Amino acid sequence: MEFRYSARTEALRTRVADFMAAHIYPNEQSLFHTAHTQPDRWQPLQLLDEIKQKARAEGLWNLFLPDSEHGAGLTNVEYAPLAEIMGRSPFGPEAFNCSAPDTGNMEVLTRYAGPEAKARYLAPLLAGDIRSAFAMTEPGVASSDATNIETEIRRDGDDYVINGHKWWISGAPDPRCRVLIVMGKSDPANPDRHRQQSMILVPFPHPGVTLKRPLPVFGDVDAPHGHAELIFENVRVPAANILLGEGRGFEIAQGRLGPGRIHHCMRSIGVAERALERMIRRLDSRIAFGKPVADQSVWRERIAESRIMIDQARLLTLKAAHMMDTVGNKAARAEIAMIKVVAPNIACKIVDWTIQAFGGGGVADTWLSTAYAHQRTLRLADGPDEVHRDQIARLEQRRHHNTDPARTGGFAEVMIADGISAPGAPL
The missing domain is CATH 1.10.540.10 (Acyl-CoA dehydrogenase/oxidase, N-terminal domain)
Known part of the structure; x- marks a missing residue:
């Protein structure tokens, strides 16, 4: 390698x-x-x-x-x-x-x-003249399972009509936002749950789209970018605005979120690296109980653990990137899920330790508070940790179900398969 x-x-x-x-x-x-x-x-x-x-x-x-x-x-x-x-x-x-x-x-x-x-x-x-937003998440359903979304995209002659309620639509409050990519259900009766959804372009602002409110993250609305709650009421757009065709929304979402997740993880590693640098400089400059804070064992433990976590996260992210480049996003889905769990979590932990190193100044530091808010939010954005862990587990189980135990040292399974084990005998 x-x-x-x-x-x-x-x-x-x-x-x-x-x-x-x-x-x-x-x-x-x-x-x-x-x-x-x-x-x-x-x-x-x-x-x-x-x-x-x-x-x-x-x-x-x-x-x-x-x-x-x-x-x-x-x-x-x-x-x-x-x-x-x-x-x-x-x-x-x-x-x-x-x-x-x-x-x-x-x-x-x-x-x-x-x-x-x-x-x-x-x-x-x-x-860079305009901005955009991606409208997928909804307040009324568990949007971590995208097949749950309820926003309606209904064909009406040469148009589509959209009705629904979306939130956490990042970038929608920005006055430069000129287009929304909206995911909704165009064929809710389709027996294939992954062919019910479509994606469609909605010009923004639009008279049928109401920006109900900007949503705060830890009390801050993250202006001028922000995250919006949107109401769609009889939003009419030309049929040509549908992307790829009806029923292809889930397919587009999977293709879009793969690179998006890895980009987030790459940036999270940058946050963690900068937080560690700031932590060390702070610890080197502070004297407590007669010696530099950096010389106290708890902080050396945290510095070491931070370096280990950052390098592990970076290597795993580069592995996922390599697989995406060489075998495709679908084959790399376990690695993408793993980095989506690992990177924001290690960044959260290291930023938190850095805040602790700065003491009272840490919670008043704008970069640290912004970094923590963003990284904590990323543990929910593009799928919560629990959903990614579930996918990783299912893929791992599937891999082992298809593995010949005779080739992997599964001693108990080999004995059973060969008829060696008698009823009640220890394995």
Whole structure:
């Protein structure tokens, strides 16, 4: 197995890291301050827009997109270390036009949208002129099982009519949001539960879509990006807005969420790495009970454990990325599920220890509180930990059910199969 990054990746890592050092980190506190104090919190951050133009001018733009016509043409393995660097700041991904949910939506539009929709939505998304949202989760059902969704997508002549209730629609409160990709049921009677759903494009704002409220995360609405609760009432859109065709929504969702999950995990590792760096600097600078806090055994234990967890998470993420590149998302579904559990959990733990290292200052630190809120939310977004663990377990059980015990050292099973074991005999 090759653990070195390619020369191209190393060059891009240097360029992205240099850009972050020159434009993101020095402006981070100013961006936080503006986001929390400007009179209209939902207005885009002008300073961040200026930084984005610099990134685009330097060719550090749409790096996530494997399509070389519009993006950098990187594989998942090549993009992974770049996303890790971007993830070190909440402003990093947007600066390079590599932030969720736009990345997943652009991939969906690239693969499945028609020429008109690509011109209307994909082109301005690629240019960073508009934002988008992905409307899947619903408050009335357990949306961790996407077959539960109840939003109705009904054909009516040359149109589709949409009725439903969605929430945790990230990016919808942003005034730049111009399109929603909505998942709903177009054929609820289909005996195949995975062919009942479709995805459709809804221009936004739309007179039939009501933004009921922005949803807070630990009391903060995460402006100017935010997460919305939306009501769809007789929303009429052209039939051409359906993506890929009726009954293909679940298929699109699986394709979209695979790369989306791995991007989240890459960024989570960047958060964890930066938190560890800050923890160590803090511990080295503080004296308690006559010696540096860093010399106390509990903190050495936490530093060591943090390094172990970060490197384990990174290697597992790179393995998943490699499998996605070589054998496809479906074959890598266990690895994708594993990193989705591991990365936000280790980031949460390390950020929490860093907060502890800073004491009272930790809970007042904007980067730490933002990082913790985002990572804790990721344990629910794109599927909760429990659902991913269940999938991992089922895949593992299936693998062992199809394994010949004679080839794997299953001693008890071999004895039973060979008739060696007598009733009541110890195995």
